[in-house]
Amino acid sequence: MASHNNGLVHQKNEIIRLFKSNQVEESYSKLLDLLEKHGEDAELYYLQGMMHGSRLRYAEALKSFAHALELKPNDGEVYFELGLIELNLCRFNKAAGYLRKAKSLKCRVAESESYFKKINQQARPQDA
DSSP states (O other): OHHHHHHHHHHHHHHHHHHHTTOHHHHHHHHHHHHHHOTTOHHHHHHHHHHHHHTTOHHHHHHHHHHHHHHSTTOHHHHHHHHHHHHHTTOHHHHHHHHHHHHHTTSSHHHHHHHHHHHHHHOOTTOO
16 A cells, blocks of 8 residues: 555656646646546546636636645645636635635645735725
8 A cells, every 4th residue: 555655746746846847738647647547536636627727718717726625625735826827817805715724724825824914905895
């Protein structure tokens, strides 16, 4: 079992390395292969969400992060990333809600505070 987990960690690290070196298609293909084998792994869906978000595919990122939360409901990193996506979509109330949740989970508290300031500066009264 430990070697199986080490193999999975190695594969995740390889996907991250490929993505960071701008080998996007290869990294995403490897990620999809891993998701087929390890669909219960929340971190894989988190990685998928990060990949989609970095490519401005926000709808797909939201779906991936939602799936990650189904598998691991108290993952502060996921809530933080959801907050950033909602902020990019100018959905300030949703962004603030996700960032509050991340903060309550003791995740990236200082960064969340910084984004709250941005939200307060950009929010409009008609924001829903």
